[in-house]
Amino acid sequence: MTAIRPTAVAGMFYPADAGELMRQLEACLAPARARRAADAAPPKALIAPHAGYVYSGPVAASAYALLEPARGRIARVVLMGPSHRVPFRGIAVSGAEAWASPLGTVPVDRETCERLKALPMVGELDKAHAQEHSLEVHVPFLQAVLGAFALVPLVAGEVPREVVAAVLEAAWGGPETLIVISTDLSHYLDYDSCRATDAATVAAIQALDPGPLSGSQACGRIPVGGMLDLARRRHLRIETLDVRNSGDTAGPKDRVVGYGAWALYEPEAADAADPVQALAPKLLSLARASIESGLAAGRPAPADPTLPQPGAVFVTLKRNGQLRGCIGSPTAWRSLGEDVVDNAFKAAFKDPRFPPLRPEEWEGLTLSVSLLTPPVAMAFRDEADLLAQLRPGVDGLIIEDAGRRALFLPSVWEQLPERRQFLAHLKAKAGMAVDHFSATFKASRFEAVEMKSP
Template identity: 50%
Template structure:
């Protein structure tokens, strides 16, 4: 089997002659009005029709990447399948994608990170003729320096399944997420503008309940919306129109829009470095206790700021310890070190970690946001308010208290089951409820060591 996926729609969706294609893309980018660079773009939503139809709209997003040209080294690209049915998200079997502008290497390490997610499969046929991903590549090849691509053809999947994939691949400033999607299809111009206006409003509100009449890429967009809320991204609408504005007739149009989702530059800039530092800090502290030596200190100003964390240890995929702090009451560095030691040696569910296990454990550090109370009148309201795969939840009743990190949704995806086991963890019956129950929620940013 070939390790190269050749261009399938060159010559139809965009020019197949390299010089003509480069000139066309360069001109589209140059003609973007108000195309000043943005400096903290984490994700884009762009259309995927032929360039004469949607190229100017896509360009309005790609033109904003100039300031991040040398920073972005990986693009996670998701688009809907149009020709092959897929249950879940499909990776290609190739090692490179090719356009008239050259080859794009695929991110094999990133693909390996997804191997344990049941919703991710390999399906060469899903990629063979799929245009939603391919048409983005000439833009990316023009506006970025060297980068690796991780393409996923998205079929029948839930928003939570897509969000889980994005969380696994989130990375830091080196990773850009691109969602490929058109808006409404084949409506009269006036109707399309009304429908697309509602879709734009939903995306700006980070609404994760779009349907496929609103956007053909509703599934990957919804997954991005879940992840964007969790990471505090801010959506910016860059341009919107339909095919009657570019090269089509007004009685049967397709809608196009472009969005950038920006991160808080101050919070996101050290994201990858922050994760690596916290993981190193946790492992070193555990090692220092096993071998009775002082862990090497790490001097960073942000480690001295108050923070609340959980440290989770796994061994061969099974939980080996998990201890954490719900409220920030000491410097983050001290909190991570203390919780690492507690997870390794003082979790009452497990025997203390031994030296022989040290190399086999994987460390995960979760940094918690401030919790917010959930004002709910009864259990039904509580269940309706929970956001699966987003919320960490604290349950309190008198002296009974428990919490589940958002990661627990992976084992308990149903809100009824999630809340029932949370009550059991607090030492109460799984069907318990009382007027005095208090719930609060928080989100986490997590980093996990990758197996060697």
């Protein structure tokens, strides 16, 4: 393990002298600061460029100026960029204890790095970091606007964007954590071609749609793609801050590189729930209709074609607070309209723990539909680490090992409010011993919005 990762591009991409560096940073930040709304909330994530400051610094500054009101509150920065020099598959964690900068060393959050290494396709690879500029150029900007913070440096090689999304989800944290994704846009086109190409890229990013992005449009398309997938899942709002190219800032116009900056904001709690809660009457009505169809005709109700989007739901039946049936989908593999009617029918008639529902039982049962977020693999060193990460009342949990698997919805915390008790009962549900744990033990967590019939 390297104690301190030294700078690789200081004196080339940005000044190596601390005083000169601060003057250049201030020259970039001052105009951006003047454009920032006084009451603007800090973003949860940024997408910003990584070229030499003379070229991309003003564009990057439009993002970094937004962080100054959060100085002293943001304590950890998860920084991910593409690999330009070392080809590899996966995501590389830095093994250093700290990163050097002309403005002083920045500590690496080793605990988070070690947790992330437990995820698929994540490992330690210092040679991927040694000469890589896509992360390094962001560090002085972060120091200038945040002061002290800990860094989680991640270089993305060839890796599916769903892996990127899982890593970012695992490191998401709360308001103390900022996510920064590093990318430039098109490379070495003439000025007009660059503007046209970058306009298409901006449209895709603004739509949170990574599908159209290619490597020629954004060198960081892989980390950007994972971020956009996660942003869509978490209902983040995105704002395009600045889009320019080197022909606009400091270079000729015959062969330019494009740059863009975006801020992503978490929704307010009420806003986040509204799109889902608006579905509640329809989902509950469909579930009820499917059960009534089962009682009358022995088959579920038809799927609702007005809900074509993928969705994963659990349907639960209770009598006097006691479970009478619960069946669902842990992941979205079909349309929401199909999933709710099928799982409602199965909860009533196909749950192996109970006999099929009889007509005389239907009256007086309570019905709920839980809409699930995609499960995210958890990284943990041991069972104590896993327990410490669980959020009572928030997390649903899926565990699996040695061919055994079980799931608890977040609502189970109402009956099992203590973490160790929650996990022990889930192990028992999976057919595992209460004290079972192994190197192959896996856990994924998810959230759910529960909708109950009146």
